[in-house]
Every structure is written in structure tokens, then in C-alpha cells.
Amino acid sequence: xxxxxxxxxxxxxxxxxxxxxxxxxxxxxxxxxxxxxxxxxxxxxxxxxxxxxxxxxxxxxxxxxxxxxxxxxxxxxxxxxxxxxxxxxxxxxxxxxxxxxxxxxxxxxxxxxxxxxxxxxxxxxxxxxxxxxxxxxxxxxxxxxxxxxxxxxxxxxxxxxxxxxxxxxxxxxxxxxxxxxxxxxxxxxxxxxxxxxxxxxxxxxxxxxxxxxxxxxxxxxxxxxxxxxxxxxxxxxxx
Numbered sequence: 001x002x003x004x005x006x007x008x009x010x011x012x013x014x015x016x017x018x019x020x021x022x023x024x025x026x027x028x029x030x031x032x033x034x035x036x037x038x039x040x041x042x043x044x045x046x047x048x049x050x051x052x053x054x055x056x057x058x059x060x061x062x063x064x065x066x067x068x069x070x071x072x073x074x075x076x077x078x079x080x081x082x083x084x085x086x087x088x089x090x091x092x093x094x095x096x097x098x099x100x101x102x103x104x105x106x107x108x109x110x111x112x113x114x115x116x117x118x119x120x121x122x123x124x125x126x127x128x129x130x131x132x133x134x135x136x137x138x139x140x141x142x143x144x145x146x147x148x149x150x151x152x153x154x155x156x157x158x159x160x161x162x163x164x165x166x167x168x169x170x171x172x173x174x175x176x177x178x179x180x181x182x183x184x185x186x187x188x189x190x191x192x193x194x195x196x197x198x199x200x201x202x203x204x205x206x207x208x209x210x211x212x213x214x215x216x217x218x219x220x221x222x223x224x225x226x227x228x229x230x231x232x233x234x235x236x237x238x239x
Contacts, residue, residue, distance in 0.1 A: 009054035009064055012046050013071050019043035020075025023142075027082040033145025036083050040142045043075035044135050069116040076138035077112030081105050083145040084164050090148070093157035104161055108141065111168035118172070129177045132170035136216050141167055143212040151210055170220065177223035196222065 004010075023039035026032045050068065054060045088102040112134045122130065141163060147153040180193055196219065203211035 003063055004059075004061070005063070007054075007059045007061070007064070008057060009050045009059050010061075010067060012050035012053060013064065013067050016043045016046035016050065016068075017071035017074050019046065020071065020079045023075065023079040024082045027079065027086045027145065031086070032149075033083055033086060033142075034149045036079060037142045037146045040075060040079050040138055043071075043079075044138075047072060047075070047135065065120065069120055072116055072134055073109065073113045076134040077109035077116075078106075080138045080141035081109040081164070083142045084108065084160055087145055087148060087155065088157050088160050091155050091157050091160060096157040096161065102157075105164040108137075108164040108168045111171050112137065115171035127179060127181070129179055131173050131175060132167065132177060132220065133179075134171060136219060137167040137171055140213050140216040143209065143216075146209050146212070175224060176227045177219070178226060192222070192226075 019039045019042045023036040023043070026036040026039065047068070050064070054064060084105040085102050088105060089098060115131055115134055118130070124130070144155060144160070144163065148155070178192055178196075180197070199218065200211070200215045203215055207214070
């Protein structure tokens with residue numbers, strides 16, 4: 001079997017991975033958490049377009065699927081964990097000390113790998129996700145660095161650890177979360193998606209970067225209400 005490595009979708013996926021790698025360096029070596037967050041957002045853009053372009057050019061491939069998961073765990077697993085690690089060392093703690101204890105935030109990256117591995121073999125995630133999607137978890141964790149550097153917010157070490165472990169648990173949980181995959185462009189069937197996007201846009205205009213973790217929390221809460229209020233449905237795989 002001939003394996004094509006350098007297709008356009010694969011190059012987009014590699015761009016995703018490179019953004020995540022540089023974001024990790026930015027957080028741990030350069031001390032710029034705002035740049036790290038911006039690179040993680042850019043990685044998410046590449047992550048969206050690699051799948052879109054693969055379908056458009058009919059270049060879906062098994063190697064593309066595996067490469068995509070590897071890139072995602074760097075950009076949305078390791079890089080946000082690096083941001084949290086850098087924040088841990090700079091923030092005050094009530095009972096958590098400095099030093100090696102900070103490494104606990106890297107459990108987030110490990111659980112992110114589990115979430116991606118489950119996604120690859122689970123064919124029941126099309127209209128809904130099972131667990132918090134790793135890009136959303138990354139936005140939640142990495143945006144805390146943006147809030148500290150740009151807006152001067154302060155988080156305790158304890159709160160950082162709780163966010164990292166909470167996001168890790170949500171990624172591997174059985175909580176069904178709605179996917180932003182539209183069924184056509186009409187209102188019918190897309191009510192929740194349009195409403196969520198409209199609320200998110202208003203929050204971004206009103207609060208700027210401070211809205212990002214709030215938007216992710218709203219997404220989690222809406223999904224949780226929908227999950228417990230609705231009967232179990234068959235999720236079909238969606239990226």
C-alpha cells in the first residue's frame with residue numbers, strides 16, 4: 001500500500017502540531033502565556049481545516065487520522081498543561097507548595113491522550129461528543145494564562161490544579177456534549193448551536209478575552225443539562 005505523507009491535509013495537521021510545540025516552548029522557556037494561548041488558538045484553526053480540506057479533496061487516510069490525534073495531544077494536551085505548569089509556579093498557594101507538586105497538572109495531557117484514543121475507536125460520536133472535546137478543554141486551561149498576563153487576574157495554585165484535574169475528568173467522562181456541526185443552515189435542528197454561538201459572540205464583544213473560559217463553562221453546563229434532561233441518544237462520530 002502506497003502511503004502519501006505530504007498531502008495538503010497532513011501539512012495542515014503538521015502546522016497544528018508545530019503551533020502546539022512552539023506554544024509549549026513559549027510557556028515554559030519564553031515566559032509568554034499570551035503567545036502560547038494565541039498559538040493554541042491558531043492550532044485549533046489548522047485542526048478545523050485539515051479535516052475540512054481532507055473531505056473536500058477526498059484525501060482522508062488512516063495516516064491522517066493517526067497524525068491528527070498526535071498533533072491534537074501536543075497542541076491541546078501538552079501545550080495547555082505547560083501553561084498551567086508555568087502559572088502554578090507564578091501564583092500563590094494556600095497549602096500546595098512550589099516544586100514538583102506542579103507536575104500534577106500534566107495529568108491533563110495524559111487524560112487528553114486517553115480522550116483522543118477513545119475518540120479514534122468510538123464510532124458513536126457524530127451528532128454529539130462523549131466527554132469534553134479536547135480543543136474546548138484546551139481553551140479553558142490555556143486562557144487562564146491570557147487572563148493573568150493581559151488582565152492581571154490571580155489564581156491560587158489550588159484552583160489551577162482543580163481546573164486541570166476537572167478538565168481531565170470531563171474529557172474522559174460519559175457526559176454527552178453537543179457538537180457544533182450544523183445540519184444545513186436553517187434554524188430547525190440547529191437552535192441550540194445558533195443560540196450558543198450568538199451568546200458566545202455577545203460575551204466576546206462585551207468581555208474580550210475574559211469571556212473565553214466563561215464560554216467553555218457555559219458549553220459544559222448546557223451540555224450537562226441536555227445530557228440529564230434528554231434520553232440517551234446514539235451519537236455518531238463527528239470531528
